[in-house]
Amino acid sequence: MVYILLGSTLLIFFIILFYFASVTPPRPACFQGVWNNCNFSKPAEDWSEAARQFGGKSAVVDLVVAQAHESKLTYVPFPFEKNGKIYSYNQTDKVEPYLDRFDRDGLKVILSIQPNEVDVADLIDIVLSRYGHHKSVIGVNIDMEWKLTGNPNHASNKERDLWLTQIQSYNPKFKLFLTNFQDHTYFPDDTKDLVILYDGERTTQDKLMAKYGELAGYYTSVGIYTGYLSSTPPTASYECIMDAAPNTEYILHVIYFQ
Secondary structure (H helix, E strand, O other): OHHHHHHHHHHHHHHHHHHHHHOOOOOOOOEEEEEEOOOOOOOHHHHHHHHHHHHHHHOEEEEEEEEEOHHHOEEOOOOOOOEOOEEOOOOOOOHHHHHHHHHHHOOEEEEEEOOEOOOHHHHHHHHHHHHOOOOOEEEEEEEHHHEOOOOOOOOOHHHHHHHHHHHHOOOOOOEEEEEEOOOHHHOOOOOOOEEEEEOOOOOEHHHHHHHHHHHHOOOOOEEEEEOOOOOEOOOOOHHHHHHHOOOEEEEEEEOOOO
């Protein structure tokens, strides 16, 4: 009887051990969608449809609402009296109708800014004071390639905390997104509600996935842009992206309307 009980106990132990060894931890939810680089030439419904082709009911649009221009100026697609390095030539707000449509369609929207020499905190306030009330908005993305203030193209922990606090003063659920094609030394340390986005291009997908995977290893929440025509091939598959970085939460597709 003792041997039978001992054998049964060992059998149960090995079954449990095998189960936990074979079960992989669940991956985080991954949201897919499109990147819109301040392009309002196509109607909002076209962008909404394109996003949903990739992400379905959980589709996301990364919408650039402050774009880097020549002479280190930043253009905004809504009426704005020129102030320092920010300018606009619009009599009407191009962004608002798009956000209204994205609200109705249940999309998630990242408001992206390319600050150039404009103070990032000022630009965050300008953008969120106009659009922070939209239910589709989930946060603000700062494109570090176009950040020329402070230590150019870098973000410190101090800047991270300042921007995140400022963004969440509009909505405590908002996230701070930071984009760059460089390695982790250009980014601040990891923290809650920070998402790191990688936008490397101009090489093979194998090399891009290796760089992305290395960067992703330093952070909890990451994402990637894919679809650049300068890359070979232009688009990485979902499987390749998730194999490189299982903690991927955002896949943003660069698309080209005909």
